[in-house]
Amino acid sequence: MPSDFAKAGRRFQAAIPVPELPIASIRGRARARRAQHRSHLIVAFVLAALAVLGSGSVLAAKMSGMRIWLLGNNATSTITSFTTVTNPTPADLRRVVANATFPVVLPIGVPSDAHLHMLVFSPTDHPNVILVGYENKIGSAWYWTLADSSVIEHGANPLLSNGTKSPVPTVKHWNVGGETVIFSDFHNFARQAQVEAAMQHSTPSNSLAQSMSRLYRVENHSGNSGVVDVADTIAPNDGRNVLVGHGYLGEIAALARKRNPLITDSRMRVVDNLPSISGKPDWAHQSSHAVKEVAVSAGGVRAIAAVLETRACGSAPRFTCEILFNERIGHAYRIWVLPLESPASPVKYAVDPTTLQAKREN
Amino acid sequence: MGRWASPEIVARAVSGSGSAVEELIAAVWPGCFRLAVMVTGDRGLAEDAAQETCVIVDRTVRSLRCVEAFDGWLYRIVMRESARVRRRRGQVAEPTEEVTVVDDTLSFDIWRSLAALSSELREVTVLFYFEGLSGEEIAAALRISHGSVRVRLSRARERLRSLLSDYDITPHKTTWEVQQNAI
16 A cells, blocks of 8 residues: 555546635535524524423413413423524515414514514414514514414413423513414513503504514625615615625626526525424424525626626625625616625616626716 | 644634634635545535535534544545435436546546445545545544444455456555454
């Protein structure tokens, strides 16, 4: 050892041409994994809040996908399937609310610096449980579980008849029309009573309208919250706004050459089956898939490529900006280059959809 | 130590430097890709496996307890991800000449003979003869026993002898194999 065989094989192996490091794709995959991990943490966090056992009268909720039992101010739950949406768009929120089995009154009166950053719902097609997550700029987060009251049954939780003792954090819960709202006490949220009062005096349509203003107006495919805030401020009110994170920019030139759209898979994930082990979700053996979506059309990709060719954003593989993309049917694409170092100083371009000429506008 | 990247880069990445992680990924990418090509027999599968490997490096290299563990850790990941993409996409297609720029019949015949091996035999052959790993290192990378490594190598060698009978280059036994009188 080494034999001629080994030498010849090594020569062969060393001569295999290596493709360029697809750092953008690797970053994208890493981002998707982090989003998946984060949504698991959130669901686990909420389950921990609900997985409590107390005494007194029992409200038991039995649902497809998710089961919740309320016991006084304590709750228990199990979940076998759900869908998570991070950075939901107005269309996402409208769809989830419209498909729900109950008239949904969304949480309102949440601090004004917080954005609605996550939706988790179960079952996927017609949710009877919706988890709404808000987060502010300093990372404080609050989650409300909204459940269809009509599927709540009264009775003891049969899963807890084995004498299992769990830590017993308490929850607050109240009814708004046909909806049961559950809020975890350990959020330590001073305005909980105000939210409850505001929800009691609201209607589904009114709460939806108010919640729309708490979503980012841009479809966010960036992990940089500072850039998202700026993009949300400058995004036009007409057309579709998409923030393309710098991790995706390395893919743009190749996609433009092939006239392909930019497809992402880091925002929405469906967990079809989440088994349990020892009474806890067994994340390692879940069955799940990411939902792929067209973030930027093929024409839009070519327009972004035209802007990137101006070197306004550095060059591959180290782009120095993120891109706010606005598309209106029949109009020029509007593109803002947001430098990572100073996103508050964006440079705006208009790109003709026919000639793909990029013209700087400021 | 240092098969994939310089210990200094590994140390900086393990200590949490973001730029070092990117340097580390750039350093390990060619080796990961080539090893995955040899193991999967397909450039597309190999790129997928190498990318997944880099994602895992990006996410978890900081959790390594010591720099010295990096080489073995990365071998384990490349082999596991290569096996995973191969399983996911089913049987690998017939190997093509475009996989390498080496322009000689011998190399291509070695490549074809590797493709004729089962995935288990191909893995140990590549790790042992081309990557130069020891029996213990192969056992750790594939999470199998040292005995299984010896058996698989023996079977692979037997098969390769018949596949490459036109050449006088058949794989030899190794010192450690002879010493242990394994075959």
